[in-house]
Amino acid sequence: MTKSILTFVLAVTLLGCNNNKEKQQELILKTKELQLKEKEIELREKRLATEKADTTPVGLGQQATDNATPITAAVTKNSDKSKNRKLRYLYYSNGGLRAYFNDGSIIDCSRCNLTKENIQFLQNDTVEKPIQSYTIEKDGSLLVDGWKHEYPIVNKEENYEGWAMINYKWFVTY
Incomplete structure (x- = not known):
């Protein structure tokens, strides 16, 4: 204040x-x-x-490895829902974060930077309703709301926006 x-x-x-x-x-x-x-x-x-404090170690510092490592959910009131939903794709830009989960839901976090806390917040947020849904096409593209195609590819030349996670695999360290 x-x-x-x-x-x-x-x-x-x-x-x-x-x-x-x-x-x-x-x-x-x-x-x-x-x-x-x-x-x-x-x-x-x-x-x-x-929320209750999370005392479990989180391996977010190791996301640059080739293994697909989803973020572990913190212990919350709605931990049952967050255990069922895992982050599959993550897009970041100056406008915020866009999280694609394995259940086909999409959640936006406008004005969120690519930080560990914001990603954990998205992963554990079971209150906010998804704004859109998506399906994965045969060519690997994401069909959002049945009409818009998004193509998750790694663009190493840009560091201010792009796909941080594609199909559970991290491509960006933060």
């Missing part, structure tokens, strides 16, 4: 010193973005406070 107040005071101070409208709008947008990020962090903290 104090961060948002300081950010707001800083933005107002800078706006008072400079009459350039473009810079003012940019500062206002940055202030709003910071406030949204703080709210998102607070919501995650509240959600984590209600």
